[in-house]
Amino acid sequence: MREAIIQGLQIVFSVQGILVCALGSAVGYVFGFLPGVGGSVAIMLLIPLTYGMEPAVAMVMLAGVLGGVTFGGSITSILINAPGEGSNAATALDGYAMSQQGRAGEALGASATASFLGHLIGIFVLLAIIPGMAKLVLAFGPPEWVALGIGGLALIAMVSGKSLLNGLISGCIGLILSVHGVNPVLGSPRYVYGQIWLWSGISLIAFIVGAMALAEMFRLFMEEKSISSSGDVEVKGVFKGVKATLMHLPLVIYCGIQGIIIGAIPGVGGSVSCWMALAQAKSISGHPETFGKGNVEGIIGPESANDATTAGALMPLVSLGIPGNPSTAVLLGALIMHGLQPGKVLLTEQLFVVTSLSFAHLFGAFIACTIGLWAAKYLARITVISTKSLVPVLMILCVIGVYAEKMRVSDVALCILFAAIGYAMKLCDIPAVPAILGLILGSLIERSHQVSMQISEQSWSIYYTRPFVWLFAVGLPLILFGFKAAGDLRRRKQKAKDMAPSGRAL
Numbered sequence: 001m002r003e004a005i006i007q008g009l010q011i012v013f014s015v016q017g018i019l020v021c022a023l024g025s026a027v028g029y030v031f032g033f034l035p036g037v038g039g040s041v042a043i044m045l046l047i048p049l050t051y052g053m054e055p056a057v058a059m060v061m062l063a064g065v066l067g068g069v070t071f072g073g074s075i076t077s078i079l080i081n082a083p084g085e086g087s088n089a090a091t092a093l094d095g096y097a098m099s100q101q102g103r104a105g106e107a108l109g110a111s112a113t114a115s116f117l118g119h120l121i122g123i124f125v126l127l128a129i130i131p132g133m134a135k136l137v138l139a140f141g142p143p144e145w146v147a148l149g150i151g152g153l154a155l156i157a158m159v160s161g162k163s164l165l166n167g168l169i170s171g172c173i174g175l176i177l178s179v180h181g182v183n184p185v186l187g188s189p190r191y192v193y194g195q196i197w198l199w200s201g202i203s204l205i206a207f208i209v210g211a212m213a214l215a216e217m218f219r220l221f222m223e224e225k226s227i228s229s230s231g232d233v234e235v236k237g238v239f240k241g242v243k244a245t246l247m248h249l250p251l252v253i254y255c256g257i258q259g260i261i262i263g264a265i266p267g268v269g270g271s272v273s274c275w276m277a278l279a280q281a282k283s284i285s286g287h288p289e290t291f292g293k294g295n296v297e298g299i300i301g302p303e304s305a306n307d308a309t310t311a312g313a314l315m316p317l318v319s320l321g322i323p324g325n326p327s328t329a330v331l332l333g334a335l336i337m338h339g340l341q342p343g344k345v346l347l348t349e350q351l352f353v354v355t356s357l358s359f360a361h362l363f364g365a366f367i368a369c370t371i372g373l374w375a376a377k378y379l380a381r382i383t384v385i386s387t388k389s390l391v392p393v394l395m396i397l398c399v400i401g402v403y404a405e406k407m408r409v410s411d412v413a414l415c416i417l418f419a420a421i422g423y424a425m426k427l428c429d430i431p432a433v434p435a436i437l438g439l440i441l442g443s444l445i446e447r448s449h450q451v452s453m454q455i456s457e458q459s460w461s462i463y464y465t466r467p468f469v470w471l472f473a474v475g476l477p478l479i480l481f482g483f484k485a486a487g488d489l490r491r492r493k494q495k496a497k498d499m500a501p502s503g504r505a506l
Helices: 001-014 013-031 038-050 057-079 086-100 104-130 130-138 142-152 164-178 204-223 235-247 247-261 270-284 296-319 324-335 343-348 351-384 386-407 411-427 432-457 465-503
Strands: none
Touching: 001 057, 001 351, 013 038, 013 164, 013 351, 038 057, 038 324, 057 086, 057 104, 057 204, 057 296, 057 324, 057 351, 086 104, 086 204, 086 270, 086 296, 086 432, 104 130, 104 235, 104 247, 104 296, 130 270, 142 432, 164 204, 164 296, 164 343, 164 432, 204 386, 204 411, 204 432, 235 247, 235 296, 247 270, 247 296, 270 296, 270 432, 343 351, 386 411, 411 432, 411 465
């Protein structure tokens, strides 16, 4: 292992390694910045450039993309409420609120720092558990995914805002949308209304960009104001965000470890971990009432989690050849194309390729976050531009991003429809976030449940005989609400303590 680490460092920090990793990180940063495009498209575009390269060097370039794309996606989440990927959606909740308050620089500084620390935690854990990686991944089967989805539904209550009823309505909308398309296991279409383009289901990116980004663009255009309600931006707040992240290191570590675990479960990924991290950050915060209104902890938790999730997704990829998310699915194709077969051989005879991939992933994140910190004070000025000039450009970028995901005009039409629905939900004070959770978790629960029933020959015993099922389905909601109750108790004690001196004075 020691020799593989040394060899991996030599490959990444050679002149060629630095150049190709920087190129990959820059491409990932730009593609992450475009709403809806993401890392899988960026990797596909770079694969032809790797022809003729040594396999390890080729992986360094493609791993650089993974390091840059997640932070790139957080920029649009914070500045214009348009997540680059589903994993950046939770960041938009508090990040965009901070931009509206003229604190975009602080939000970007916190995002960049938390992103890099999340990558650092993820890669450290990845290298530490390489020997037992396959056993860890195989411990999670379809029943555990069902339980994780059911337990995750408790997050709807945590992110519903002021009205739990409105949050549940929104969550049900997401669950209803999740059943459209072809049955994931049986292959039979349902709720497609005779439209072939609905067979693949509702695009998550189309829904997020429409219900969150375009709906907000409609509102800004009608109000004819800049994103920053103060008409100014706190440019010096970049390092204030860095400081805030370092002051919340326990939150970064906790959410980072959580992100690694979820990232190692194929098919779950950052779209789930970011919301779980947000709920955890809110439950242990001293000021949970400020979440959704510009609390920097609402950026730190999700960003550290979804970046660690990217490292976690590499675990099943290199050990079992199972991609954890769309980006690693494309990366798997690149590995096979270069004659690298995930599994025993890759983890023994070609271990230096895995260490090169890991260090390049971390170095790419460092490059992207460094660029982000440098450019934050310039990017933050987007929030003070008049919406008459800004909104048309942003809407075009959003539409291009949605189209680029699968090259389908139908997704653009759905995005516009969801924008109208999202705007109506804003008027009715119904949050869009629970609907996103319902869409993500609904498809996860259904697909995993059907596979579980086939494995057990329609016996429900597969659920109550597996300990991890109980841990996720029962333990996860109890942990979430337990943290919330503990936080409420701590705040009540602090409030009583603060009021005590004035009481004695009377």
